Amino acid sequence: EGSPRVMLAGHIDEIGLQVTHIDDEGYLYVAEIGGWDPQVIVGQRVTILGSDGEMSGVVGKKAIHLIEDEERSKASKTKSLWIDVGAKDNKEVAELGIRVGDPMVIAQGMLSLAGDRIASRAIDDRIGAFIVLEAVRLLSDDPPVAATTAVATVQEEIGYTGGGARTSAYSLVPDVAIVVDVTFSTDVPDIDKKELGEHKLGGGPVLSRGSSSSNEVFKTLSQVAEKEGIPYTIQAAPKATRTDADGIFLTRHGVPTGLVSVPNRYMHSPNEVVSLEDVQNSARLIAAFIRHLNPDTDFTPR
Known part of the structure; x- marks a missing residue:
């Protein structure tokens, strides 16, 4: 009144990320939810909001030792990164309750x-x-x-x-x-x-x-x-x-x-x-x- x-x-x-693909080795590939600078995603820990609850993961990228000189000056793109949840393969990812479409956020308090x-x-x-x-x-x-x-x-x-x-x-x-x-x-x-x-x-x-x-x-x-x-x-x-x-x-x-x-x-x-x-x-x-x-x-x- x-x-x-x-x-x-x-x-x-x-802002966050969303699972777009899970490969045979159990790595998750993602798309951006909202506006991201991919450079700040590299090396972060994430919390995945799966169907069975929250699951932790890390953002993976090729180690600096393995990157060719001409690549080092190039900015990372989100599609070239992956999420590692520690699974052995995509079957184990499924058992963890993670599937395509699940969102995730950076694990930072x-x-x-x-x-x-x-x-x-x-x-x-x-x-x-x-x-x-x-x-x-x-x-x-x-x-x-x-x-x-x-x-x-x-x-x-x-x-x-x-x-x-x-x-x-x-x-x-x-x-x-x-x-x-x-x-x-x-x-x-x-x-x-x-x-x-x-x-x-x-x-x-x-x-x-x-x-x-x-x-x-x-x-x-x-x-x-x-x-x-x-x-x-x-x-x-x-x-x-x-x-x-x-x-x-x-x-x-x-x-x-x-x-x-x-x-x-x-x-x-x-x-x-x-x-x-x-x-x-x-x-x-x-x-x-x-x-x-x-x-x-x-x-x-x-």
């Missing part, structure tokens, strides 16, 4: 770094889903007049036009939506800030301005951030944002949508890095934004 109706979305799917930084796989975008829940928790002691629904979406990594986000928005018919995701932290070497802007760990949430985001929602988010003393930066989005915002924005008659992102180093790798201060400030901003709303709030462009 309440008005306006607010949808908060963070996607919980992650969370690591605490210096200060308030953490590293982990799938920060894109489990951290966004966490921020959504944290914002709702901050609102729970004194519920706002707005009716807020937190949504953990899926299929963002394979179809950023909004798989689960689009269907959820279609069902909820929100008056306004806030998508929470990650964006490139540009405080690392060899990044062109003229192209991507200046966004750093500890610099606060990043507010998208441009395509697939309502300028009225952006203005309200920025005004609330300034009132609450929350640091933020602005990211230009002249084209698709490649987030769930693209799908929600165009659902039904259109949904006024805002995109709040956390600066993230090494995106789509086993060791993405974020600042927990940015995480908390993002949740604070979203909670304050929702408290700012009332039944007369109108995000129609004037």
